[in-house]
Amino acid sequence: MTNETMNFGADVSRLLDIVAHALYSNRDVFLRELVSNAADACDRLRYESIRDPSLTSGDTTFKINVFKDTGYRCLHVQDNGIGMSRQEMIDNLGTIAKSGTRAMMEQIKSNPANDQDRLSLIGQFGVGFYASFMVAHKVEVISRRAGTAETHHWESDGRAGFTIREATADEAKKLSSGRGTLIILHVNDDASDFLIDEKLKQVIQIWSDHISVPVYLSDPAKTEIDEKPVNAGSALWMRSKQDITTEQYEEFYRHISHGLDEPVLTSHWRAEGKIEYTALLYIPTLRPWDMYDPGRKTSVRLYVKRVFISDTMDGLMYPWMRFVRGVIDSEDLPLNISREMLQMNPVIAKIRSGVAKRILSDLNKLSEDDPAAFKTFWGQFGPVLKEGLYDAVEHREGLFKIARFFSTHQEDTLTSLSDYVSRMKDGQDSIYYITGENLETLKNSPQIEGFKARGIEVLLMTDTIDDFWLQQIHDFDGKPFKSVTKGSIDLSKFEKQNKTDDKKPESEHRDTTPLLASLKDLLKDEVGDVRISSRLTDSPVCLVAAEGEVDMHMERVLKIHQKYDAQSKRILEVNEDHPLIQRLSTLAQNAGTNSPDLHDAAHLLLDQARIIQGEPIPDPANFARRMARFMERGLAA
Numbered sequence: 001m002t003n004e005t006m007n008f009g010a011d012v013s014r015l016l017d018i019v020a021h022a023l024y025s026n027r028d029v030f031l032r033e034l035v036s037n038a039a040d041a042c043d044r045l046r047y048e049s050i051r052d053p054s055l056t057s058g059d060t061t062f063k064i065n066v067f068k069d070t071g072y073r074c075l076h077v078q079d080n081g082i083g084m085s086r087q088e089m090i091d092n093l094g095t096i097a098k099s100g101t102r103a104m105m106e107q108i109k110s111n112p113a114n115d116q117d118r119l120s121l122i123g124q125f126g127v128g129f130y131a132s133f134m135v136a137h138k139v140e141v142i143s144r145r146a147g148t149a150e151t152h153h154w155e156s157d158g159r160a161g162f163t164i165r166e167a168t169a170d171e172a173k174k175l176s177s178g179r180g181t182l183i184i185l186h187v188n189d190d191a192s193d194f195l196i197d198e199k200l201k202q203v204i205q206i207w208s209d210h211i212s213v214p215v216y217l218s219d220p221a222k223t224e225i226d227e228k229p230v231n232a233g234s235a236l237w238m239r240s241k242q243d244i245t246t247e248q249y250e251e252f253y254r255h256i257s258h259g260l261d262e263p264v265l266t267s268h269w270r271a272e273g274k275i276e277y278t279a280l281l282y283i284p285t286l287r288p289w290d291m292y293d294p295g296r297k298t299s300v301r302l303y304v305k306r307v308f309i310s311d312t313m314d315g316l317m318y319p320w321m322r323f324v325r326g327v328i329d330s331e332d333l334p335l336n337i338s339r340e341m342l343q344m345n346p347v348i349a350k351i352r353s354g355v356a357k358r359i360l361s362d363l364n365k366l367s368e369d370d371p372a373a374f375k376t377f378w379g380q381f382g383p384v385l386k387e388g389l390y391d392a393v394e395h396r397e398g399l400f401k402i403a404r405f406f407s408t409h410q411e412d413t414l415t416s417l418s419d420y421v422s423r424m425k426d427g428q429d430s431i432y433y434i435t436g437e438n439l440e441t442l443k444n445s446p447q448i449e450g451f452k453a454r455g456i457e458v459l460l461m462t463d464t465i466d467d468f469w470l471q472q473i474h475d476f477d478g479k480p481f482k483s484v485t486k487g488s489i490d491l492s493k494f495e496k497q498n499k500t501d502d503k504k505p506e507s508e509h510r511d512t513t514p515l516l517a518s519l520k521d522l523l524k525d526e527v528g529d530v531r532i533s534s535r536l537t538d539s540p541v542c543l544v545a546a547e548g549e550v551d552m553h554m555e556r557v558l559k560i561h562q563k564y565d566a567q568s569k570r571i572l573e574v575n576e577d578h579p580l581i582q583r584l585s586t587l588a589q590n591a592g593t594n595s596p597d598l599h600d601a602a603h604l605l606l607d608q609a610r611i612i613q614g615e616p617i618p619d620p621a622n623f624a625r626r627m628a629r630f631m632e633r634g635l636a637a
Contacts (some may be wrong), residue, residue, distance in 0.1 A: 007161040008094055027135055027191070029260070031066070031200070033128025034077045034183060036255050038064045039213045041181060043308030045146055046569045048082065050307070054283075055146040059177040063229075064211075067219045075136075075185045075194055078220060079213075080267065083145040086152045088156065089164060093129065093141060093154055098612070126593045128258055133158035133192035142171050142535025164227035176220040201230050208234040210252040212306070233266055233305050237280035237327050241268055242497065245635035253282045256301060257325040261285040265375050267362045275350050281326035281359065287380045291323055297598055302342075303329040315343040318356055318395075320387035323380075328355065353394065360398035366408045375414065378404050382463070389469035400476060404437055406460040408500040415459075417476045425456055427493055430482035431475075433459035435466050435553040436614070446539035446612055447484045452539045454494040458484055467554040484535065487547035491534040512576045515588040522602040523572065533573030540578040543570045552613065572606060602628040 032472055043060040049056045065078045086093060112154040132139045141154040144167075151172040156162035174182050189433060197217055204215050214229030236244065236252045253263045263282035270278045278362055281300065288299070296319035301311040317324060326383045332347050342348055367374040388399050404414035409423060420431060432451060435440045452460050461470075470481055482489070501618075512532065519530040536542060545552050549568040587598050604626050607617050616624050 003163045003165045003622060005161060005321045006094060006199050007089065010140045027131070028207065031077075031194070031203050032060060032132050032251075032255070033131050034256070035064060035066070035204065035208045035211060035215060036179070036258070037128060038077060038079035038081060039211045040531070041083070041207075041306075042213045044080075045080075045179075045306050046083040047310075048146070050542035052147070055179075059179075062213050063220070064213050065220045066200055066215060066217055066230075067195070068200070073192075073195065074109045075180060075187055075200075076219070077185075078175075078180065078182040080175075080180040080220075081146075083148075083175075083179045084143040084152075084179055085145045085148065088145065088151065089141065089143060089152055089154045093156075102346075130158070135194055135245065136185035136188055137188055137329055137534045138186040138590045141181060142174060142184070143166050144172065144179050144479060145177055146179040174221060177388050188310075207251055210248055211257060212236075219559070220235040222405060232351050235303075235327075235329070237268065237278050237329060238306070242267075245482050246439075253325065256327065257282070257284060257299075259284060259286060263325075264373050265362060265366055267359060269356055269358060271351075275347055275354070277351055277354075278329045279326065279355055279358070279486065281324050281328075281355070282358075283363070283377055283381070284323060284325060284379070285376065288323060291381075291384060296322055296413035299325055301327045305329070305331060309342070311335075311583075313342060315348050316352060318352060318382055318388060319360065320392065321356060323384060323592045324359065326512050348610040349358065356388075356392070357398060360395065360402060364398070373620075374402075375404075377404075378414065381407070383465055386463060386465045390465060390472055396473065405433075406462070408443070408448060408460065409456050409457045411443070414497045418459060419480060420459065421477050423457055424479070425454075425494060428456060429479065431459065432462055432482055432484050432571075433460045433466075433470070433485045434454065435470075435551065437462060437553075441614065445485075446542040446609075447535050447544065447626060449537040449539060450533070450535040453496045453498065454491055455489070455497045456494060464557055467557055485543075485550045485553070486545040486549070486551045489535060494520075511589065512580050512581065512585045512586040512608060513569065514576070515581070515585040516574065518588045518598055519602050519605075521570065521576070523606055526606060527572045528569035529571045531573055532576050535573060536578070538575075538578075539612070540575050540580045541605045541609045542573050543613055544573055546571055556615070570607060597630070600630050604630060 007242070042064070046062060059080055060081060063075070068074070068579060069076065069079075104518040105465075127609050136158075138155065138157050142151060143154070144151040151167040152164060153171055154162055154164050187194055189447065194203075200217060204217075208215060209231045209524075211231050211235065212235045214233040215231045216227060216229055236248065243245075247268050249260055251264070254260060262285055264285045265283035266280075267282070268280045271277075278614070290297070296318040297312055298314070298319065299311060299322065300317050302309045302313050316328065328351060329446060330347065330351065333342065333345065336528075345564050347556070361378070366377070382404060385399065386394055386403060389403070392399070400417055402416075404416060405420075406412070407415050407420065409415060424431075433443055434445055434448060435444070439460060439462050442462065448458045460468075470483075474480055516530050516532070520527075527543075533542065535544075543552065545555070546568060550558070576582075576585075584598065584601055587595055587601075591598060604623070607623050610617055
C-alpha cells in the first residue's frame with residue numbers, strides 16, 4: 001500500500017493559515033461547514049440514485065453521524081452520501097476555490113480589518129472543509145464513491161501538503177454503508193470542549209437544525225438501537241413562516257451561501273395555481289466574489305419534491321439576479337428529468353419569471369420600508385440588476401421602480417426615475433443624463449454647467465451597463481432619455497437661477513463669427529464642427545457627439561472592449577461668454593487664421609476639451625510646445 005505525498009494547490013497552505021487564525025474567535029463554524037458538506041453529499045446521491053437505484057442498495061436512508069473518541073482525542077463526522085473517488089479527493093481537498101483563491105488572498109491582504117471582516121471574506125470562497133484546522137492538528141478523510149469498490153484515505157496537517165493512498169480493510173469498514181465519507185479530526189488541546197456531547201449537540205442545534213438530513217451523535221458502526229436526531233431534520237423552506245425564527249432563517253442562509261454575513265432581504269413564499277413551487281431566497285449583504293465572472297452563473301438550488309437536483313442550473317434564475325441565494329422546490333417537475341431537459345422545460349421559464357417578479361416587488365417594498373438597507377443593497381448589486389434593463393423586456397417596469405441613480409439634484413443621494421420626473425422643470429420634455437467612470441468627474445463635467453445653472457437635474461450614471469441599456473430603452477413614463485454630451489441642446493427657454501450669470505448686454509459682446517470660422521478652418525481635420533454652446537457657463541469649450549452618432553463614453557467603452565474604430569468626428573462647443581473666448585474673438589477679428597497665437601490657441605482649446613473628457617492627447621509633444629509658446633508670449637506681454 002503506497003503513500004503518495006502531494007503538495008496543496010497554489011496559495012492553499014497560506015490560506016489555511018489565514019482560515020485557522022481569522023476564524024479562531026468563531027471556531028464553532030468548522031462543525032457547521034462539515035455537516036453542511038455532508039448534507040450536500042447526501043443530496044447529490046439522492047439525485048443520482050433516481051437514475052441508478054443501485055447506488056443506494058442496502059442503505060436508502062441518508063444520515064449524518066457526529067461522534068467522538070476521547071481515548072484518541074478524535075472527532076468524527078460521517079455521512080453515507082455520494083462519497084469521493086481518489087481524483088475527487090485530490091481535486092476537492094487539495095485545491096481551494098480553484099479560480100478564486102488568489103483573488104481572495106488579495107482581498108484579505110488589502111483589508112487588514114478585524115476578524116469578523118476577514119471571516120466574511122473567507123466565507124465567500126467556500127473553504128469550509130479547511131476550517132477543520134481551527135481545532136485539529138491533523139485531519140484524515142476516508143471516502144468511497146457510491147457505485148465503486150475503491151476506498152481511499154487522505155491525510156494532512158494543514159501545512160505543506162497531504163498524502164493519499166488506498167484505505168486499509170479496517171479503515172474501509174468504518175464506512176458502515178459501504179459508501180460516503182468519514183472525516184477524522186485529531187483535536188487540539190485547546191479545543192477539548194468539542195469532545196463533549198453536550199457541546200456538539202448545542203453547536204449542531206444552533207448551526208445545523210435546518211439541515212434536511214438527520215444528524216446523530218453516535219458511531220453508526222456501533223449503534224443498533226433507534227435514537228432521535230439532534231437536528232429537526234426537515235426542509236426549512238417547507239415549514240410555515242410562523243414556525244421559523246429569524247435566527248433559523250439566517251443560519252439556513254449561511255448554510256447555503258457558505259457566507260457569514262446576514263442577508264439584507266429574506267423572501268419566503270409558496271406559489272400555488274397552475275404551477276406550484278416553494279421559494280426561500282436571500283439577498284446577501286456582501287457581494288459574492290465571483291459576481292462579475294463572465295459566465296454569469298446563478299447559485300440558487302433547485303429541488304423537486306424535496307429532492308436536490310442542482311445548484312448551478314442555467315435558466316432557473318436570470319443572470320442579472322445571480323447574486324440571489326436560496327432554494328426553489330418545484331412540485332411539477334419530474335424527478336427523473338435530466339439537467340439538460342430541465343433547462344428547456346417551460347415550467348422552469350415560468351418559475352424564473354414568477355421569482356423575478358416577487359423579488360423585484362420585495363425589493364421595492366424594502367426601498368420604501370427601510371431606505372438605509374436598500375441603499376446598502378443597491379450599492380452592492382445595483383450594476384448587476386441593471387443588466388436586466390438591457391435583456392429582460394418583460395421586467396423593465398419592475399426594474400425601473402427600484403433602479404436608483406446619482407444626480408445633480410442632491411449630491412451623494414440616490415434618486416429614482418419617478419422622483420426625477422416629478423422634479424422636471426416646466427417645459428422640460430427630456431430626462432437628461434451623462435455617463436462616465438467616475439462620479440466626481442461627472443459632477444464637474446463642463447457639459448452639465450448650463451443645466452446646473454438653470455436648475456435642470458442631470459442623472460450621473462457611472463456603471464458600464466448604463467451605456468448599453470440606454471441604447472435599448474428610449475424613454476421612461478413618456479419622457480425620452482437624452483445625453484447631455486450628444487447632439488444639440490437648446491437651454492435658452494430656461495432662465496438661469498443666478499441672474500448675475502446672465503449674458504452680458506449685446507453692446508459688450510464681441511462678434512464670435514470670425515473666431516468660429518477660424519476654429520473650423522484650423523481644426524477641420526480633427527472636429528466635425530465648431531458651434532456656440534448653451535451647455536457651458538464656466539468652461540471655455542467642451543466636446544460633444546453629433547446627433548445620430550455614438551455617445552462619447554459609449555464610444556470609449558466600445559473601443560476598450562470591442563476594438564471599436566470610431567469614424568465620426570466630435571463637435572467642439574464654445575462658451576461665447578467666457579473671457580478667453582472673448583479675447584480670442586478679438587484676435588480672430590484683427591489677425592485671422594494666420595495668427596500663430598490663434599493657431600496655438602485653437603489646438604490648445606481642443607486638447608483642453610479632450611483632457612477634461614478624460615481622453616488622451618494624440619500629440620503630447622506638440623501640446624507641450626504650444627503650451628510653452630503660449631505661456632512665453634503671455635509672460636512677455
